[in-house]
Amino acid sequence: MSKRFSSLKSAERTKKKCEFVPWNLEDLVPEHIQNGNVQDALKYICDLSPYIKHSGEMPLIAMKNQLYSVMASRTAVDQGVSHLRETGVIRVFKTSLGQDQFCIMFTIDYIKHITEQFKATCKGEEQPKCLTRFLEEVLSNPTDITVEKEFLIDKHGFKDSDVTELIKIGVLNVKDAGSWWLAIPSVGCFLKLLRKGRQAIIQIIRRTKYREINYKMLLSRKPPTSLKFGFQYHVHDLIGADLVRCINSTTGVLLRIVND
CATH class of the missing domain: 1.10.10 (Arc Repressor Mutant, subunit A)
Structure with missing residues (x-):
């Protein structure tokens, strides 16, 4: 076995706690987001996709699983989401993506989206x-x-x-x-594009020599046309959904498909 693969296996054995979200090692997520509150993390995720934020075609949505990839504690995520839902700050929605995959919207954005969608689809009514x-x-x-x-x-x-x-x-x-x-x-369009983005990045990783890719190298690529929401938004979705995991290496954070 090559020295390169031995070092990765050693990192996996000795740094289990860092394996899932080692963002702090590369400053890929601001420290105040990693160790902050869920409300700020939600805003951070929504801001990662210019298409979602500025196109006017998409509601300002984050996936709950994305929070797991930007915050240091899953327990803090679950507790924070429950608190914000119970106080009416956010709304949580079931999706067709899987049993444990939920959309989250700030209530104020949800109300705005509903009224704008009605005006757009029922003009004059x-x-x-x-x-x-x-x-x-x-x-x-x-x-x-x-x-x-x-x-x-x-x-x-x-x-x-x-x-x-x-x-x-x-x-x-x-x-x-x-x-x-x-x-x-109209959430169907969002979910369709999210699925396409997942598939696109997974295909990119599978085509690499070792079926893994450096995160910064991925960001430097030209996004395929099917990747509407941008690399960062989709990568956090994949990590939080346990479809891709992070591996620490001497060259930076590597993304590897789970069970591939």
Whole structure:
């Protein structure tokens, strides 16, 4: 076995704690984000993608798993997300990407996205009263990732026809009888591009000689057209989702596909 591979294996054995997120060694994530609060980390992630931030076509979304790749403690992430959700600062959404993969939006950005999406898709139409009530009454209260019948219909007096309209608008998805997922209008486009970005970077890594790539070298490449959100945004997604892991080496942080 070559000396190069021996050193990597040794690093894996002796630095298990650093293997997952060794960003501090390369200053790839600011220290105040690594050891700060979840709210600042969420803002940091959203700012990583100019396309998401400035295109006007995408909601300002971060994946919960991305927080695991920029903060030093998973426990701090879970506790911080729970606190921000319980205080109504953020909304958490189930996705089709996997059981433990969730979207996060700041509530203020979520409300703005809903109103802008309605104006864009229903030009000239007046905002329905059920949507106005949803924004004012439902979103003024901290909610879980689901909305129950007791809360929506029994407590706030929404009718079945109102619920049907809210599903059509895209703020609710049916979970089961008497329960709905809180949803993001037009989130399908975001998830589609996120999947394409994951696949694109994984393919780049697989084509390298040793099926691993230096993080800084990856950033220096011209992004493929399918990588809409930028390398940094997608890499943090891959690491946090346990699809790619970080390995310390003498040349910097290497990205290697998990179980490849």
